Amino acid sequence: RRYYSATQVPFFQWAAKNAGIRRARGAFILVTNADILFSDALCAVLARNGLRKDAMYRANRCDVPADVPLEASVDEVLAYCATNVKQRFGYVPHGYGKRFSRLRRMKERMSWMWSSAKTDSDAVDVDAAGDFTLLHRQAWETIRGYPELESHAYVDGLACHAAVACGYEQIVLPPDCCVYHMAHERGWTTMSLLEKIRFNERRPTLDWALFCEAVRWMHANHATLGLNNGLWGCAADSLPERCFDGGHAGTM
DSSP states (O other): OOOTTTTTOSOOHHHHHHHHHHHOOSSEEEEOOTTEEEOHHHHHHHTTSOOOTTEEEEOOEEEEOSOOOTTSOHHHHHHHHHTOOOEEESOOOTTSOHHHHHHHHHHHHHHHHHOSSOOGGGGSOOTTGGGOEEEEHHHHHHHTSSOOOSOSSSHHHHHHHHHHHTTOEEEEOOTTSOEEEEOOTTOGGGSOHHHHHHHHHHSOOOOHHHHHHHHHHHHHHTSOOOOSOTTTTTTTSOOEEOOSSSOOOEEO
16 A cells, blocks of 8 residues: 555545646645535636736635535525625735734734744644645746645745745735635534544644644745655546536546
């Protein structure tokens, strides 16, 4: 087996996402998850064809209850999500809502006061990063996708920091350009404290202190950690491809 923890981890999402990134055909590649819905405002931004090659785009994640009326129309589903947000993850750019920007400035000031290594790395938005990270394909190739670690935690954050460390400007979209995350039983945010401890006990987890050290190194050296080789994303494997828009199916 390729992964030593295959018996504990049923799905290695970082390798799977990298496989998709390497085989994507578009100029810009968005990585998200199956339990995510896009707001109308976010779709409008993506449809404008004004994305920058030198930028990394991030969007806030808004958690909504599990009983989203999926049988309703798209407009009704999104209206339900917009009025039933339980929690918001991600940075809110200054100028978008006085209440949010004031909290953001307070958080930045506290981080600066208490951090022993004061760098620009705190400005990188890694909250729920696996649910929306958009980069040009050249940027994904520069950072070689997500580090293909067996850890389930902080890997998406390493990729975001790698992009910024390599010179890509972070752009956090306005709060209304958000994604909605539907709650589910196996979700991290719905687990109790004891369940989270047991979950981490069973699966490989990147240590937070080591994550912070890796982040500082990348920003100081303006480079990635070099964890992936040139075969990242299962480049040497022949994988079946299926199109869901009525197109052909084949192997890549």
